[in-house]
Amino acid sequence: MEARDWDRIAPQYHSEVISPFQEGVENPLPGALRRLRGAGRLDAAEFGCGTGALLPLLSSRFRHVTAIDFSERMLSLARRQPIGRNVRFLRRDLRDLHGCRERFDAAITVNAVLSPDAREVNDILRGIHDSLRPGGRLIAIFPAMEPVLYQAMLIHEQEMHATSGRKRALARTRRRLERGKFNFELGLYDDGKLSQKFYYDFEIRYRLRRAGFRWVRLGKVFYPWDEERIGYEMFPGEPRMWDWFVTARRPRARA
Numbered sequence: 001m002e003a004r005d006w007d008r009i010a011p012q013y014h015s016e017v018i019s020p021f022q023e024g025v026e027n028p029l030p031g032a033l034r035r036l037r038g039a040g041r042l043d044a045a046e047f048g049c050g051t052g053a054l055l056p057l058l059s060s061r062f063r064h065v066t067a068i069d070f071s072e073r074m075l076s077l078a079r080r081q082p083i084g085r086n087v088r089f090l091r092r093d094l095r096d097l098h099g100c101r102e103r104f105d106a107a108i109t110v111n112a113v114l115s116p117d118a119r120e121v122n123d124i125l126r127g128i129h130d131s132l133r134p135g136g137r138l139i140a141i142f143p144a145m146e147p148v149l150y151q152a153m154l155i156h157e158q159e160m161h162a163t164s165g166r167k168r169a170l171a172r173t174r175r176r177l178e179r180g181k182f183n184f185e186l187g188l189y190d191d192g193k194l195s196q197k198f199y200y201d202f203e204i205r206y207r208l209r210r211a212g213f214r215w216v217r218l219g220k221v222f223y224p225w226d227e228e229r230i231g232y233e234m235f236p237g238e239p240r241m242w243d244w245f246v247t248a249r250r251p252r253a254r255a
């Protein structure tokens with residue numbers, strides 16, 4: 001999706017896009033920001049800030065905050081957030097972060113590295129890495145691919161009990177999952193209009209390491225079983241769907 005696509009979504013963003021900042025989501029990111037020691041002396045950037053849901057917290061914690069997005073309409077909504085004078089806005093494409101080299105101590109990005117092109121993903125992650133001063137940290141959320149496979153298993157369990165015949169159960173599972181819209185090799189969802197990146201655990205570790213990050217740690221952002229909030233089928237009572245919560249560091253010496 002390009003800036004104009006996000007411009008179009010911006011006014012209805014909160015009704016159209018499932019967000020880790022919605023009510024009922026168990027999201028470790030705000031707690032991690034609050035626990036960061038000495039944050040008042042650090043400069044942070046949010047890459048792909050969208051409507052700025054995280055900016056009030058970032059503004060209250062860090063010395064300076066740079067809020068970056070390539071969508072002008074997203075930025076204009078973000079400017080309306082209750083934030084301090086320590087936030088500046090930058091309209092910039094994450095695929096070209098030159099000019100941001102070694103400017104920040106903390107890089108925050110939440111479901112904003114979404115390019116279906118693996119080369120672009122690598123470039124963006126390298127750009128974010130290079131924007132950090134040595135020793136700087138990444139605190140991020142990435143859309144997760146594994147929960148789609150988890151959905152497949154839950155659906156198949158139901159179909160095995162409801163349907164006679166293994167072939168039929170599998171065919172029905174694939175239909176309910178909308179199997180044809182997923183590309184599991186590349187970690188993509190593609191419905192013909194929208195093509196969006198989802199990440200495997202191993203892929204995040206691989207790509208962040210390739211970008212120069214070390215000490216990569218993964219946790220989970222859990223979404224409630226609530227039709228309006230997760231966009232998948234509901235299996236209340238089963239473990240919840242998730243996105244990846246990720247922390248990593250740029251080494252002090254060049255990796």
Ligand SMILES: C[S@@+](CC[C@H](N)C(=O)[O-])C[C@H]1O[C@@H](n2cnc3c(N)ncnc32)[C@H](O)[C@@H]1O
Binds near residue numbers: 019047053068071
């Ligand atoms: C799913 S929204 C997430 C917004 C925000 N981080 C949040 O969680 O509320 C993705 C955001 O990333 C921005 N974005 C996507 N690709 C981008 C790129 N290549 N350069 C700059 N911004 C980008 C979009 O404009 C959009 O605001």
